[in-house]
Amino acid sequence: xxxxxxxxxxxxxxxxxxxxxxxxxxxxxxESAAQVVGDVVxxxxxxxxxxxxxxxxxxxxxxxxxxxxxxxxRALEADGVVVRPSSRxxxxxxxxxxxxxxxxxxxxxxxxxxxxxxxxxxxxxxAEVGGWPVVLKTTRGGYDGKGVWIVRDEDEAxxxxxxxxxxxxxxxxxxxxxxxxCVVRSPHGQAVAYPVVESIQVDGVCREVIAPAPDLSEExxxxxxRIALSIAGELDVTGHLAVELFExxxxxxxxNELAMRPHNSxxxxxxxxxxxxxxxxxxxxxDLPLGDxxxxxxxxxxxxVLGGDYPDMYRPxxxxxxxxxxxxxxxxxxxxxxxxxxxxxxxxxxxxxDVRERARHAADYLRGDITE
Amino acid sequence: xxxxxxxxxxxxxxxxxxxxxxxxxxxxxxESAAQVVGDVVxxxxxxxxxxxxxxxxxxxxxxxxxxxxxxxxRALEADGVVVRPSSRxxxxxxxxxxxxxxxxxxxxxxxxxxxxxxxxxxxxxxAEVGGWPVVLKTTRGGYDGKGVWIVRDEDEAxxxxxxxxxxxxxxxxxxxxxxxxCVVRSPHGQAVAYPVVESIQVDGVCREVIAPAPDLSEExxxxxxRIALSIAGELDVTGHLAVELFExxxxxxxxNELAMRPHNSxxxxxxxxxxxxxxxxxxxxxDLPLGDxxxxxxxxxxxxVLGGDYPDMYRPxxxxxxxxxxxxxxxxxxxxxxxxxxxxxxxxxxxxxDVRERARHAADYLRGDITE
Numbered sequence: 111x112x113x114x115x116x117x118x119x120x121x122x123x124x125x126x127x128x129x130x131x132x133x134x135x136x137x138x139x140x141e142s143a144a145q146v147v148g149d150v151v152x153x154x155x156x157x158x159x160x161x162x163x164x165x166x167x168x169x170x171x172x173x174x175x176x177x178x179x180x181x182x183x184r185a186l187e188a189d190g191v192v193v194r195p196s197s198r199x200x201x202x203x204x205x206x207x208x209x210x211x212x213x214x215x216x217x218x219x220x221x222x223x224x225x226x227x228x229x230x231x232x233x234x235x236x237a238e239v240g241g242w243p244v245v246l247k248t249t250r251g252g253y254d255g256k257g258v259w260i261v262r263d264e265d266e267a268x269x270x271x272x273x274x275x276x277x278x279x280x281x282x283x284x285x286x287x288x289x290x291x292c293v294v295r296s297p298h299g300q301a302v303a304y305p306v307v308e309s310i311q312v313d314g315v316c317r318e319v320i321a322p323a324p325d326l327s328e329e330x331x332x333x334x335x336r337i338a339l340s341i342a343g344e345l346d347v348t349g350h351l352a353v354e355l356f357e358x359x360x361x362x363x364x365x366n367e368l369a370m371r372p373h374n375s376x377x378x379x380x381x382x383x384x385x386x387x388x389x390x391x392x393x394x395x396x397d398l399p400l401g402d403x404x405x406x407x408x409x410x411x412x413x414x415v416l417g418g419d420y421p422d423m424y425r426p427x428x429x430x431x432x433x434x435x436x437x438x439x440x441x442x443x444x445x446x447x448x449x450x451x452x453x454x455x456x457x458x459x460x461x462x463x464d465v466r467e468r469a470r471h472a473a474d475y476l477r478g479d480i481t482e
Numbered sequence: 483x484x485x486x487x488x489x490x491x492x493x494x495x496x497x498x499x500x501x502x503x504x505x506x507x508x509x510x511x512x513e514s515a516a517q518v519v520g521d522v523v524x525x526x527x528x529x530x531x532x533x534x535x536x537x538x539x540x541x542x543x544x545x546x547x548x549x550x551x552x553x554x555x556r557a558l559e560a561d562g563v564v565v566r567p568s569s570r571x572x573x574x575x576x577x578x579x580x581x582x583x584x585x586x587x588x589x590x591x592x593x594x595x596x597x598x599x600x601x602x603x604x605x606x607x608x609a610e611v612g613g614w615p616v617v618l619k620t621t622r623g624g625y626d627g628k629g630v631w632i633v634r635d636e637d638e639a640x641x642x643x644x645x646x647x648x649x650x651x652x653x654x655x656x657x658x659x660x661x662x663x664c665v666v667r668s669p670h671g672q673a674v675a676y677p678v679v680e681s682i683q684v685d686g687v688c689r690e691v692i693a694p695a696p697d698l699s700e701e702x703x704x705x706x707x708r709i710a711l712s713i714a715g716e717l718d719v720t721g722h723l724a725v726e727l728f729e730x731x732x733x734x735x736x737x738n739e740l741a742m743r744p745h746n747s748x749x750x751x752x753x754x755x756x757x758x759x760x761x762x763x764x765x766x767x768x769d770l771p772l773g774d775x776x777x778x779x780x781x782x783x784x785x786x787v788l789g790g791d792y793p794d795m796y797r798p799x800x801x802x803x804x805x806x807x808x809x810x811x812x813x814x815x816x817x818x819x820x821x822x823x824x825x826x827x828x829x830x831x832x833x834x835x836d837v838r839e840r841a842r843h844a845a846d847y848l849r850g851d852i853t854e
Contacts, residue, residue, distance in 0.1 A: 119498060126495045126518050127752075129799075129813025129825070146498050146520050302807075380499075384808055399804035406778060406830075427501075432771035435674075436756055441501025453501070458778075 112155050112164070113174030114141030116442040116451070117372045117388075120380065121174065122147045124388035130396060134174075135164040142442045143174070158182050165191045172349060172395045173371050176204045177251075194297070194348040194395040195370045202345050203370040206278050207249040213365055216344045218337055220365050221356070223280040225249070232267040232279050239281040249276040258314060283364055285356035289323050290375035291338035292352045294390040294400055301342060302390065302403040303335040304383065309354065309375050315449070316374045318470070319412045321382055321405060324462060326357075334363055341368065350391040352376060374414070374451075379403070381438045381456040382410030407458035411466045413473035415453035417446040420478040430455070430472045437472045484527050484536070485546030486513030488814040488823070489744045489760075492752065493546065494519045496760035502768060506546075507536040514814045515546070530554050537563045544721060544767045545743050548576045549623070566669070566720040566767040567742045574717050575742040578650050579621040585737055588716045590709055592737045593728070595652040597621070604639040604651050611653035621648045630686060655736055657728035661695050662747035663710035664724045666762040666772055673714060674762065674775040675707040676755065681726065681747050687821070688746045690842070693754055693782045696834060698729075706735055713740065722763040724748060746786070746823075751775070753810045753828040754782030779830035783838045785845035787825035789818040792850040802827070802844045809844045 111118045114136025122143060125132035135151050136144035144150045153160025155178050165171050170192045183197035195203075202209045210223045222239050226232050226246075236244045248257040248270060260282060261267040270277045288309045295301040308323035309316055322331070338353040352373030354366040376387035385393075385401025393400050420426075423446060430437060434457075441453040453476065457469040474480045483490045486508025494515060497504035507523050508516035516522045525532025527550050537543050542564045555569035567575075574581045582595045594611050598604050598618075608616045620629040620642060632654060633639040642649045660681045667673040680695035681688055694703070710725040724745030726738040748759035757765075757773025765772050792798075795818060802809060806829075813825040825848070829841040846852045 122518070123495055123498045126491060127810070127812040129811075129815050131517070131815075144520070145503070146494070148516070148518050148520050148522070150520070384810075393803070399800060400807060401803070402807040428770060431765070431773070435772065435774040438499070438756075439501075440499040443501050443503075 111135070111143075111172050111174050112161070112178055114138070114143040114150075115174050116142045116444070117174035118143035119146055119442060120377075120386075120440070121372060121388045121392060123380075124386055124392055128389065128392060128396075128398075130392060133164070133168060135160065142444055145443045156182065158185055161186055162189065165189075168192075170194050170395050172391070173200070175371065176200065176369070180204060196346065196348065199345050199347045200370055203368045205249050206247055206367075207276060209368055210278065212345060213341070216340065218341060218365055219362060221245075221280045221283045223278055226277050226279045228271060229264045229267040232261065233264045235279045243282050245280040245282050246270045247278045247280065248273065249278050251275075256314075283356045283358060283366075285364075286359050287323075287357050288366070289326070289334055289355040289357050289363070290319070290352055290373070291334040291355060292350065292373065292376045292379075292387060293335070293338040293342050294350050294387070294394050294403070295339075295342040295347050296394040296400060297348050297397045299343075300400050301339055302400045303339060304376065304379060304387070304403045305405050306331045306334045307375055307378065315414075315416070315451075317414055317416075318466075319375050319378050320462070320466070321378045321410045321412075330357070330361075330363065337363065337365065341365075349394045350376065350387050377440070377454050378410045378412040378456055380440070382406060382412075382458050408460050409462045409465045410456060410458045411462075411469040412454055412456045413469045414451050415441075415455060415473050415476045417448050417450040417452050418478035419448065421446045423452070423476055426476045426478065430475050433475075434468055434472060437468060439472070439476075483507070483515075483544050483546050484533070484550055486510070486515040486522070487546050488514045488816070489546035490515035491518055491814060492749075492758075492812070493744060493760045493764060495752075496758055496764055500761065500764060500768075500770075502764060505536065505540060507532065514816055517815045528554065530557055533558055534561065537561075540564075542566050542767050544763070545572070547743065548572065548741070552576060568718065568720065571717050571719045572742055575740045577621050578619055578739075579648060581740055582650065584717060585713070588712065590713060590737055591734060593617075593652045593655045595650055598649050598651045600643060601636045601639040604633065605636045607651045615654050617652040617654050618642045619650045619652065620645065621650050623647075628686075655728045655730060655738075657736075658731050659695075659729050660738065661698070661706055661727040661729050661735070662691070662724055662745070663706040663727060664722065664745065664748045664751075664759060665707070665710040665714050666722050666759070666766050666775070667711075667714040667719050668766040668772060669720050669769045671715075672772050673711055674772045675711060676748065676751060676759070676775045677777050678703045678706045679747055679750065687786070687788070687823075689786055689788075690838075691747050691750050691784045692834070692838065693750045693777060693784075702729070702733075702735065709735065709737065713737075721766045722748065722759050749812070749826050750782045750784035750828055752812070754778055754784075754830050780832050781834045781837045782828060782830045783834075783841040784826055784828045785841045786823050787813075787827060787845050787848045789820050789822040789824050790850035791820065793818045795824070795848055798848045798850065802847050805847075806840055806844060809840060811844070811848075 133149040151164040292304040305322040307321040310318040352369040379386045438456040455472040459465040505521040523536040664676040677694040679693040682690040724741040810828040827844040831837040
């Protein structure tokens with residue numbers, strides 16, 4: 111797996127029972143995954159020599175992020191390295207312009223959008239979609255709210271163009287909530303769909319995931335799963351695909367973003383599903399039969415632990431375990447910095463209000479937002 | 483953790499979400515845990531210099547087996563190394579003579595037993611406990627049926643004495659089945675008890691564990707848990723304690739063996755309990771609050787995968803996953819040799835007969851006993 115972050119760390123955890131040999135390409139031995147993985151190659155994801163050195167003897171190469179330049183993926187493929195998902199599929203998770211064009215082609219509902227060249231084109235687009243504000247995104251490199259702007263006029267619209275990279279304009283959807291439909295697909299074409307979850311974002315960063323999404327009609331859930339399965343099939347995705355969705359007041363479901371790797375909206379599955387997203391991602395890229403994606407409890411709530419003002423989480427970590435022996439704590443081994451994802455907590459159970467309160471309390475306590 | 487076997491491998495898996503740095507002392511890089519752990523010290527468990535090198539900078543030292551000589555544990559403790567369980571507790575899991583004496587002292591029911599010096603003493607013991615056969619055990623070094631003999635006369639009783647090590651004689655208990663009561667205790671004195679399980683042994687090796695033990699009365703289950711908690715408390719055990727028990731036709735529960743480490747009878751807890759034995763062992767030796775030991779499903783069945791005649795398990799591994807997406811497969815990365823524990827499978831569910839059939843089928847198929 112290219113990338114030494116928490117996604118690779120949790121994938122390593124899933125590789126152990128599978129008996130799969132797992133290697134990571136990490137930038138430094140202090141990275142989250144590099145701390146725990148036995149086979150670490152140090153190097154840079156945008157250096158072809160490093161990628162080649164890493165890929166040597168690997169049966170398959172996969173990713174914990176979308177940052178490897180597409181040209182380098184193609185070079186690895188030309189070397190004969192098995193890359194899953196392939197560069198041809200992954201480009202849709204790397205480039206939002208390519209993604210929107212492909213989704214339009216296969217008829218998947220998306221916010222109206224257009225590649226724009228300057229603020230005047232943004233203004234023209236705004237006029238077409240019902241006026242300001244408009245969402246602007248760099249087509250490449252954004253994540254966790256970075257590379258995204260909500261602009262209210264032509265002056266504000268100038269900012270994203272400063273970097274000189276392609277910009278995508280999208281209508282600002284009046285959504286009631288965000289959902290995520292996660293599926294896993296193998297080279298054989300076998301696919302499984304996880305229960306559709308609700309994802310609660312704060313400042314563009316995932317804060318909380320509820321599985322399954324409360325009060326989601328069976329019909330809407332099936333529609334979301336069908337969209338995700340259709341994207342996975344049409345784009346020939348191998349591995350885990352997270353489709354982030356807007357649910358609108360008038361009953362539509364629109365695709366917001368794609369991720370072709372284990373994703374924050376699937377962390378609940380470690381404790382909450384028969385087979386976690388990490389295990390199924392590995393099974394898929396290794397072309398093993400996929401595991402049961404169903405939930406193990408009526409409700410599972412995952413809350414991210416973001417860094418707060420206190421760098422040392424040890425006392426709150428003790429407190430959280432002592433207060434609630436049923437909370438599953440997942441720490442990523444990362445230094446605490448304000449706003450940084452340093453872990454997550456998961457609670458499963460029969461009563462949503464109870465499960466949610468317990469998970470939120472644990473995360474808030476770890477962050478230092480509350481002290482009792 | 484001293485020892486590079488599958489218990490250390492699975493403990494590493496549990497250390498990752500806890501955010502705990504995990505080091506193993508392994509004899510070779512090919513050992514089960516050494517394949518997956520990031521921080522491996524190569525060395526020998528009966529070499530004090532190796533143990534000291536390994537223990538350097540460790541907050542606490544624990545074990546995946548009982549083979550470290552007691553004198554070396556004491557030497558580490560004299561150095562100021564925190565050893566959990568302590569040498570004073572662990573000796574009861576290392577030496578069956580010491581264990582029987584201590585259990586007698588605290589009034590825990592055991593098979594009648596005596597340290598014997600020669601075949602004549604065995605014959606005298608046999609006469610006292612109702613005649614042959616008698617069970618003979620070396621006091622140290624036995625496991626998985628090794629170091630245990632069932633002898634039918636004085637001639638057969640000569641064999642165990644050949645090695646010149648102390649021998650313990652025990653009455654052969656007419657048990658109806660074997661149970662295991664697993665508890666975890668922290669230095670704080672906090673303790674949790676897992677559901678009592680039934681353990682099915684074939685030729686002295688654990689084949690299958692059913693959690694909870696079917697048709698076990700609440701009263702008997704509480705008695706077994708009380709015995710295990712009392713042993714953990716009286717012997718000042720830190721970490722996981724497995725108490726293997728005989729249930730007799732006349733309604734008694736007798737202690738067979740003790741293990742002070744994660745144990746085969748607790749593997750079901752990875753998938754079947756809120757907190758696995760491995761996580762709780764770590765929590766205990768790190769003096770963290772303990773996690774909820776309760777079962778997540780009405781029934782969990784764990785079946786060991788023993789090596790069969792076919793060294794390559796890849797095709798059966800594919801088959802098992804394809805046939806039953808709900809089977810949890812745990813492979814230890816070990817070369818397949820006949821009779822060797824190379825993995826286990828776990829199935830959870832509501833219907834014991836179904837769960838058991840599925841787990842057995844998967845294990846039998848992996849071993850090569852069945853091919854359909």
